[in-house]
Amino acid sequence: MLLEADAVSKAFGSFFAVREANLSVDEGEIVGLIGPNGAGKSTFFNCLAGDAVPTSGRIIFASQDMTYAPPEAHARLGIGRTFQVPATFEGMTVLDNVMVGAYLRHPHHNDARECARQIIELTGLKAQTDIAAHSLGTPGRKRLEIARVLATTPRLMLLDESLAGLTPTELQEAIGLVRKIHETGVTIVIVEHIMEVIMTLARRVLAFNQGHVIASGKPEDVVKDEAVIEAYLGRGRHSYRSRSA
Amino acid sequence: MVAATGPHGQSVKKIPALTPTVLLAAGLLLYPLVFSGPFYLDIGVTFLLAAISASAWNIVGGYAGQVSVGHAMFFGLGAYSPLLCYTLFGWAPIAGIPFGIAFSIALAVLIGIPTFRLTGHYFSMATIAVAELIRIYFGTWDLVGAAIGLQGPATARGWWDLTFRSELPYYYIFLAVLAILLCLTSMIERRRFGYYLRAIKAGERAARSLGVSVQQTKIRALALSAAFTSVAGSLYSVKTGFVDPESGFGILVSVQMVIIAALGGAGRLYGPLLGALILIPLQSATNTWFGGGGSGLTFILYGGIIVLIARYEPGGVFELWENVAPRIWRRKHAA
Amino acid sequence: MLLVQVIVGGLLLGAIYALFSSGLTLIWGMMNFINFAHGEFVMLGMYVTLLVVVWLGGGPATFGFAAAFTLFVLGVVVYLSLIRYVLRGPMLAQILSTFGLALLLRYTAFWVFSANFVSLPQTSLSGTINIGGVLMPVPQLVAGLIAIVLTVSLHLMLTRTAVGSQLLAVAEDRSAAMLMGIRPDRMQALAWGLSAGAAGIAGALMAIAYPWSPSVGETFGLTAFVVVALGGFGSVPGALFAGLIIGLIQALSAFWFGPIYKDIVVYALFVALLWLRPQGLMGKA
Numbered sequence: 121m122l123l124e125a126d127a128v129s130k131a132f133g134s135f136f137a138v139r140e141a142n143l144s145v146d147e148g149e150i151v152g153l154i155g156p157n158g159a160g161k162s163t164f165f166n167c168l169a170g171d172a173v174p175t176s177g178r179i180i181f182a183s184q185d186m187t188y189a190p191p192e193a194h195a196r197l198g199i200g201r202t203f204q205v206p207a208t209f210e211g212m213t214v215l216d217n218v219m220v221g222a223y224l225r226h227p228h229h230n231d232a233r234e235c236a237r238q239i240i241e242l243t244g245l246k247a248q249t250d251i252a253a254h255s256l257g258t259p260g261r262k263r264l265e266i267a268r269v270l271a272t273t274p275r276l277m278l279l280d281e282s283l284a285g286l287t288p289t290e291l292q293e294a295i296g297l298v299r300k301i302h303e304t305g306v307t308i309v310i311v312e313h314i315m316e317v318i319m320t321l322a323r324r325v326l327a328f329n330q331g332h333v334i335a336s337g338k339p340e341d342v343v344k345d346e347a348v349i350e351a352y353l354g355r356g357r358h359s360y361r362s363r364s365a
Numbered sequence: 366m367v368a369a370t371g372p373h374g375q376s377v378k379k380i381p382a383l384t385p386t387v388l389l390a391a392g393l394l395l396y397p398l399v400f401s402g403p404f405y406l407d408i409g410v411t412f413l414l415a416a417i418s419a420s421a422w423n424i425v426g427g428y429a430g431q432v433s434v435g436h437a438m439f440f441g442l443g444a445y446s447p448l449l450c451y452t453l454f455g456w457a458p459i460a461g462i463p464f465g466i467a468f469s470i471a472l473a474v475l476i477g478i479p480t481f482r483l484t485g486h487y488f489s490m491a492t493i494a495v496a497e498l499i500r501i502y503f504g505t506w507d508l509v510g511a512a513i514g515l516q517g518p519a520t521a522r523g524w525w526d527l528t529f530r531s532e533l534p535y536y537y538i539f540l541a542v543l544a545i546l547l548c549l550t551s552m553i554e555r556r557r558f559g560y561y562l563r564a565i566k567a568g569e570r571a572a573r574s575l576g577v578s579v580q581q582t583k584i585r586a587l588a589l590s591a592a593f594t595s596v597a598g599s600l601y602s603v604k605t606g607f608v609d610p611e612s613g614f615g616i617l618v619s620v621q622m623v624i625i626a627a628l629g630g631a632g633r634l635y636g637p638l639l640g641a642l643i644l645i646p647l648q649s650a651t652n653t654w655f656g657g658g659g660s661g662l663t664f665i666l667y668g669g670i671i672v673l674i675a676r677y678e679p680g681g682v683f684e685l686w687e688n689v690a691p692r693i694w695r696r697k698h699a700a
Numbered sequence: 701m702l703l704v705q706v707i708v709g710g711l712l713l714g715a716i717y718a719l720f721s722s723g724l725t726l727i728w729g730m731m732n733f734i735n736f737a738h739g740e741f742v743m744l745g746m747y748v749t750l751l752v753v754v755w756l757g758g759g760p761a762t763f764g765f766a767a768a769f770t771l772f773v774l775g776v777v778v779y780l781s782l783i784r785y786v787l788r789g790p791m792l793a794q795i796l797s798t799f800g801l802a803l804l805l806r807y808t809a810f811w812v813f814s815a816n817f818v819s820l821p822q823t824s825l826s827g828t829i830n831i832g833g834v835l836m837p838v839p840q841l842v843a844g845l846i847a848i849v850l851t852v853s854l855h856l857m858l859t860r861t862a863v864g865s866q867l868l869a870v871a872e873d874r875s876a877a878m879l880m881g882i883r884p885d886r887m888q889a890l891a892w893g894l895s896a897g898a899a900g901i902a903g904a905l906m907a908i909a910y911p912w913s914p915s916v917g918e919t920f921g922l923t924a925f926v927v928v929a930l931g932g933f934g935s936v937p938g939a940l941f942a943g944l945i946i947g948l949i950q951a952l953s954a955f956w957f958g959p960i961y962k963d964i965v966v967y968a969l970f971v972a973l974l975w976l977r978p979q980g981l982m983g984k985a
Contacts, residue, residue, distance in 0.1 A: 169574065195576030203574075209567035220564045223557045224576040232557070272575055432795040434736075479974040485791045486734040490925045491974055493736075497922060498967035505960050566790075616918070620803065623796070631792055664807035671800025675786055679793035 122147040122307050123168070123199075123276055128177035129331075130163050137163040139331040140177070145276070145309060150302055152318040152339065153311045155328030156352050161311045162204055164328070165280055168309070169201040170194040181276070195224060200274030202282045204311075206261035208268070210254040214245055217253055217264055221271030236271055243267040243297060259290050263297070270301060277301065279310040283317050295320060315343070327351065389635070390544075397536055406532045412645040413539035414601055418618075419625035419637030420546050421593035425586040426623065427631030428559065430566030431481070432489050435496030436622050439469040439591040441613030443598025445503070448515035448608055457525040458517050462599045469595035470588045477584040492619075500614035514609025517602065527603050535604050542600065546593055551634055562586055566632065594622075617664070624667050627674050630683030639682055704834050706955045707948060712836075712844025713910075714947015719847040720902035720920065721927035722854050722939040723895035729934020730871035730891050731787060733794060737778075737802035739921025741896045744805065745771050745903020746912050747813060753820055760908070767904035768897045775896025779889045802921065809914035819911035839909035847905050848940070854898060855936040867891055871934065919963060926970040932980035942980065 125143040129136060138160045145151050153161050166172035168179060170191040179186045181199060189197075209217050218236040226232040240246055243263055248256060253264060262282050269277060283294045291314070298321055302308055312318050318325060318339055325342045327335040329351035335342045342348055396409055418440060425431050443465035450461030476495060480488040504512045521528040529535060553559040561582050564572040573579050602608040612618070621644075629640025651663050678685045724738045735741075745767040752763040778801065786793040828835045858864035869877040870887040877884055906912065927946050931938030946966060953965035973980070 171570070171574070191570075191573040192576050192578050195574060201574050203571065207568050207571035207574075209564055209571065211567055212563060216560065216563070220560050220572070220577070221575045223560060227557055229556055268575065426792070430791055432792055434795065434799055476971075479971075479978065483974070483978050484732070486728075486732075486795070487929075487974060487978065489736075489795050490734060490929075491971065494922055494925065494967045494970045497918075498964055498971075501960065501964055501967075623799075627792065627796060661807055661811050664803055665811060668800045668803030668805075668807060671796050672782065672804060673800075675789075675793040675797035675800060676782055679786075679790055679796070 121145070122149075122182060123309070124178075124180045125164075125168060126178045126180070128164065128167055128174045128179060130160075130167055130172055131175045136175075136331050138167065138174075141328070141331065141333050143168075143309075143326060143333070145307060147275070147307055148305065149324060150298075150308045150310065150322050152322030152325040153309065153328060154313070154318055154325060154342070154348075159328040159351070160331035161328050162280060163331075165201070165278055165309075165311055169199060169278055171201075195272055195274075198273070198275035199278065200269035200272050200276070201278040202262070202265040202269055202280050204280045206258065206265050208253040208256075208261045208264050211252060213250050213252055214240065214256070214264055214267075215249045218268050218271050221268040224272045239267050239271045242300070243270065244293070259286050259294075262286075263294070266297065266301075270306075274306060276307045276309065279308060279312075281311055281313065283312060283314060291316070319343075385635075389638075393540055397533055403532065406536060408645060408649055410532050410536050410539060410604070411649075412641050413536065413543055414597060414604075415621060415625055415645055416638050416641040417539065417543050417546060417600070418594055418597040418622045419629075419641060420543070420550065421590050421597060422622040423590075423626045423631060423633075423637050424550060424553070424562075424593070425583070425590040427626055427633070427636060428553075428562040428566065429583055429586045430632075431485065431583055431587065432623075433492040433587075433590075433619075434489055434623060435492030435494070435619050436590075436594055437614045437616065437618035438472060438492070438496040438499050439594035440598035440601070440618050440622075441496075441499065441503070441608075441610075442468045442472065443595030444602040444608040444613040445509055445515065445598075446595075447599050448517050448602050448606075449509060451517055452510075452515050457523070457527075458603045459525065459527060459599075462596065465595040465599050466592045469591040473587040473591035474584060477587045478580075481580045481583045481587075496614055496616070496619060500610045503614065504610040510609070512610065514607060514612070515602075517606035519606070528606065532604075535600075539600055542596060547634065547638075554634060558582070558585070563632070620664075620667055620671075624671055624674075626681075627679070628670065628681050630681035631679075633681070633683045636681055636683055643682070701833060703955070705836070706951050708834060708836060709840060710948040710951025711944050712840050712847075712947070713951065714944040715844040715847035715851070716902050716905050716943075717920075717923055717927055717947050718940045718943025719851045719854075719905070720899045721924045721931070721943050722851050722936045723898035723902075724924045725928045725931060725934055725936060725939045726854075726858075726867075726891055726898075727895050728928060730867065731888060733783070733787065734798070734925075735895070736795065736798040736921065737805060737917075738798075738895070738899060738924050739919065740802050740805040740809075740917040741771055741774070741899035742903040742906065742920045743809060743912070743914060743917035744774070745900035746907040746916070747809065747903075748900065749904040749907040750818060750820060763907075764901060764904045767900040769900075771900025771903075772893040772897035775892040775894070776889050778896070779892035783892065784885065784888065802917070806914055806917050809917070813914060815913055815915065817911045817913045820907050837909065843905040843909045847902065850898070850901060851936065851940050851943075854894070855940070858936060863890070922963075922970075923966060926966050926973070928980075929970060929973050929978070930980050935980075938980060 121144050123145040125141060127140045127142060128138060129140055130138040141164050155161050163172060167174045170186065170189055170193065174187055181197060184197060186194060209220065215236055218239055219232050222232040222235040226235050240249055243266060245263060245267055248260065253261065256264060266282060283291060286294055295317060298308065310321065322339055325336065325339045326333050327342050327348045334347045334351060335345040397406055422433065422436050426433055446465030446468065447458035447461035450456045450464065451458045476491055480491045503509050509515060518526045518528055561577045564577055565579055565582060569579050598613065625640035625644050626637040628643060629638065630636030648663060651666065674681065720742050724735060727733055727735055748767045748770050749763040752758040752766045782797055786797045826838060828837050829841065858868060866882045867887050867890065869880065869882055870884045874884050923946065927939055927942045930946065931942030949969065950962045950966055954962040
């Protein structure tokens, strides 16, 4: 088991954004996290990435207790993440952005640059190599974030809605990219709202609501789960369905 | 000229990177020979000193984006150390330079550790508070001459006292130090440390997620910046043979570093140099125009310039040029 | 007895610190922004007071109102012309903006008013009063008490009135506030006006009791930083307690170690605070 979250809770004051959430991910899996807005997915993600310290529970990665480890330590041990709102280094070029990631494993300038160029080629950003990040559109930025994280040679990638806001063509390309990355051996946990992404990419899905994991299993099963539907659509769906049936 | 793509995706002509440096070096080396005489030499020396201080500030304030508004604390420590060693032990002032560097680095770490784990504002506030604290305290401390300050050797006991009649030797010594600092900065720019500094400035959270030890990197940048600022202070007191709390730790010292770097372009290798090129002659001119009340009006001018930079072009003249030049070029070629 | 006098004097001055520091903490809590020119706002309030008294022969009500109003307007103008643009920009721009403003205001004041210390001509508030054996100068007493009342009023305004809750809503969650029909820009401008206005009145109160010159702005600004750091990010009650404490510490330091040390101790306290308890008394860092 590569990543294990054990009864993780995160409270802000008296409000529990995440309550006793469990997760286990084996090496080589693609796991999806779904749930309505405010369900606690991103907060849970932040806990996994080290951006937030859990109020209780444990997070174990590759047999190491990461519960209180800072984000830098996470990155060094092989956990990479993207941000819901892309956090690219705006004033720096695409190449420089990716190099910052590459420097983690390649302390020397030339090695880092070489690694960065390869990643840029792999992620289809070659044409924009010397363009400043702020000149890219949102899809470009999301792709750049993925490239940048990839340069840190992670074992596990946490993708936080990295495929949102894309046109159908861009979405297919992005899905292809994630698949390609997965094929190189990277384990992926992905938070997404877009069902197509979850259904095609994820082998296993966890559904969140109000900080709790309410369902888990194969995508087709979770999506049909009563509790999940209720979480997204609220009560009253039952009576509507029975009336129209 | 070579064709290339600029940072905004536009096509630009690039001069091979070495040419500006060569021209600059030649210009600076030959300046005293072309503009000879004490007046020009004095401006030249002042310019170099300002460029050194501002370039040192630039490492932590420009590249890493940690805005220190109390950098005079390092300058002052560097200024006092040589004269203190002379006054207390009779040593040649330059022997005191390493002490200044050591004290400054220690102070940098003392301030950096608690403040760099908090938001940026804390660091900036702390820098003013500490600079003021030291300035006031030194004004009461007899060991360092209290309000009167310290003096260096009146006449040279040997070459090592570095008391020259003409400013020419100082000019070339300062130039050498500036060259070393800029070379070092340039090296940093092209290495991991420099990339990490820029990443921290551009987005700390993202930087951390990529494995950058943000706090440690910031402290290193501050220590390096402090060391060179200290050297600048030492050069100042060795040359003038005098320092007091105001000239060492006063707010003008901090302000000048910041405005010169920001005006030229914070975070650029030659930004501080450009800023000094603009501001030092300007300062000399306003001092002549406004006479005795000069420093008051100079400050008003500085304040105004800083506000304008903040409001309209935080990237300084370099950034302004980069935004404006392509348009001029295009217009010229469209006509 | 002398010690009691020193303590009370320190607390009274601390009350004025609390008043202007609440303005600073309000801005910080609301916009995550530090106004490096805040001390200069206080200083300007003092000079407005002087001008009203000397030119218009105005009494306390007049100059109090004048100081508050002038600075309120200045605060709003500064926000609309400068602050709201740099808020979206890099940290360098944010810090330089008010730092440059501080220099501008401070040295313009030096130029206009000279560096000499001034004080208000004798007004109705003069003399000393004897309370239980302790001799208190009336101006200090009045100034300190009014400062406490105003600080508490500010807190009540923020927590009990509609406008106050709108301000706090924007501080809490800008987007949510927008969805509720509150206009963040307007609220932020108002906050700047209030912050500067508080500084202005504090200046007027200071002017009643203490002499000053344009140099005091820098000291007040730093004092405000310490008070806000001690009291906690965004907390007006915190600023009140912290202000009193700082005033007290200052007075005792001057009394025991000498007048020079009053500022040194406060700044050293700031550094110690950053090391040991950056979140202050009440509030989060």
